[in-house]
Amino acid sequence: MGSKRTTSRRSWSEPGLRARLVALMDTVFPGVNDVIERARALGAAWEDVTTPFVASTEDGPVSQVSVMRFTMLLDGTQADVGCLHAVCTHPGHRRKGHYASAMRAALAFCDERYPAALLCTAQPELYEPFGFRVVDEHKVVSDVAARFDRRSMRPLRLAEARDRAVFQRLASRRAPLSRKLGVTGPATVFVVNEPDRPLVYAEDLDAIVSMEIAGDPLCLYDVVAAELPPLDEILRRLPAPVRRVELFACPDGVGLAGGAEPHVFVDGDDALGGAGASRLMVRGPFPEGPLMLPRPFRC
Numbered sequence: 001m002g003s004k005r006t007t008s009r010r011s012w013s014e015p016g017l018r019a020r021l022v023a024l025m026d027t028v029f030p031g032v033n034d035v036i037e038r039a040r041a042l043g044a045a046w047e048d049v050t051t052p053f054v055a056s057t058e059d060g061p062v063s064q065v066s067v068m069r070f071t072m073l074l075d076g077t078q079a080d081v082g083c084l085h086a087v088c089t090h091p092g093h094r095r096k097g098h099y100a101s102a103m104r105a106a107l108a109f110c111d112e113r114y115p116a117a118l119l120c121t122a123q124p125e126l127y128e129p130f131g132f133r134v135v136d137e138h139k140v141v142s143d144v145a146a147r148f149d150r151r152s153m154r155p156l157r158l159a160e161a162r163d164r165a166v167f168q169r170l171a172s173r174r175a176p177l178s179r180k181l182g183v184t185g186p187a188t189v190f191v192v193n194e195p196d197r198p199l200v201y202a203e204d205l206d207a208i209v210s211m212e213i214a215g216d217p218l219c220l221y222d223v224v225a226a227e228l229p230p231l232d233e234i235l236r237r238l239p240a241p242v243r244r245v246e247l248f249a250c251p252d253g254v255g256l257a258g259g260a261e262p263h264v265f266v267d268g269d270d271a272l273g274g275a276g277a278s279r280l281m282v283r284g285p286f287p288e289g290p291l292m293l294p295r296p297f298r299c
Contacts, residue, residue, distance in 0.1 A: 005062075007055040007101040009109060012047035020061050021052055028088035035192060042158050043168065044191035050085070053106040055098040063089040063098035065106040068189070070118070070297070073182040075287045082110035082117040083189075085299040087126075103130055107283075116284030120298045122267065122276030132281040137265075138290035140251040141217070142258025143244055144235060151237040156201040156208055158191060166201060167191075170208055170224045177223055178250035180287050183297040190222075190296040197221075202237050205229045210296060217244035220254075221295045228253050249294045260290035265298065 012018050026033045036046045055063040066086040072079050084106060089099045107130060110117045121127060124134050156163045171190065176182025200209050207225035211218060218238065223229070231254040235242065247256050248263070265278040280293050 005055055005057055005096075005098060005101060007053070007098075007105050009105065010052050010054045012050075012052070017054075017061075018047065021054065021064060024061050024064060024090055025086055025088055027090060029086075032086075038195065039188065039192045042191050042195060043164060044188040046188065046192075049186040049188045051109070052086075053102050053109065055102040057093065057098075059093075062093035063102045065099075065102045067106050067109060067117075068186065068299070069114075070183055071185045073176040073179050073184070074116075076179045079116070080114050082106075082114040083299060084110075084117060084119040087119070087121075099126075107131075110283075114284075116282055116286055118280065118282045118286075118293070120265075120278045120280055120293070122278060124279050124281055127281050130283070132283045135280045135282050135286065135291070136289055137263055137280055137292040138260040139263040139292060140247040140249075140256055140258045140290075141244070141261050142247075142256055144231075144242065147232065147236045149236050151202075151204065153200040153202045153209070153237045153239075156199040158195045158199070163201070167208060167224065170206070170226060173226045174224050175226060175228050176253065177228070177294060178253045178291075180250045180252055181291045181293065182250070182253065183294065189299050190224075193296050193298065194222075202229070202234070205233060205237075207234075209234055213238065213240075213242065216242050217246045218242040220245060220247045220249075222249065223254065230254065231256050248292055250291050263292065265295065 010017055022033050039046060050066045050068045052064050052066045054061045065084055068083040068085060070081045070083045072081050158164050158167060171187035174184050176184050194210055197210060198212055207223055207229050210222040211220045245256060267276055267278055278298060
């Protein structure tokens with residue numbers, strides 16, 4: 001097994017590198033290649049939005065940390081933030097310093113460009129030595145008594161060209177869901193995370209809504225629109241009235257007044273990183289809670 005290490009920022013366009021990095025990720029996160037290819041088929045190319053930092057030996061890439069630029073609104077201020085993701089080390093090359101080397105390279109890149117960095121993980125202990133801290137997240141829960149008049153919303157399916165065009169148009173000029181903690185891009189992350197989750201489109205509002213209804217409550221995860229509609233306008237277009245809303249984001253964008261309750265997203269066994277609690281971690285200045293990073297942008 002090779003032992004001499006080199007660590008550097010790499011490019012997906014390097015001959016042969018893409019296949020090697022995807023193979024490395026697929027070893028650690030089985031199924032990630034299928035996810036990447038599916039997103040590409042939906043018009044969202046992974047390599048267009050992410051920069052890999054790779055530790056290699058004579059055996060090739062053995063550890064990598066990728067960085068994605070998130071465009072965000074933090075406490076009302078527009079900011080680019082580095083999102084670390086796809087962090088992995090080949091099982092045969094662990095505990096040899098490769099991960100730490102790749103992480104230091106990625107963080108040096110972030111420190112030169114972004115005021116803060118973030119990630120989501122079930123293993124906070126791996127990132128605390130590099131200055132990351134856990135941010136407790138909260139959903140917002142409220143009883144509602146909205147008007148209900150069966151105005152139409154239809155299912156939106158990213159696999160269909162017509163709906164994909166609607167999404168791409170709105171995603172390119174979307175309003176942040178919150179001025180406290182809002183994410184406006186890249187849209188690729190939404191496409192990776194949400195293609196099999198319920199999405200609906202309200203044509204008269206020109207808005208896409210990521211939500212789930214299992215009786216009561218309505219679970220609301222994101223709204224993609226150039227101008228955010230009031231929550232009441234979303235509720236009146238539901239297939240049936242609801243009496244309770246749980247918003248998994250900061251509430252200011254849709255005007256929801258309610259109580260903040262602690263919430264931790266828990267990934268199932270079918271998640272790429274395996275089962276476990278997904279904790280938001282940040283490095284650098286960040287808004288004070290209660291807050292939540294919306295589900296479509298967790299990576």
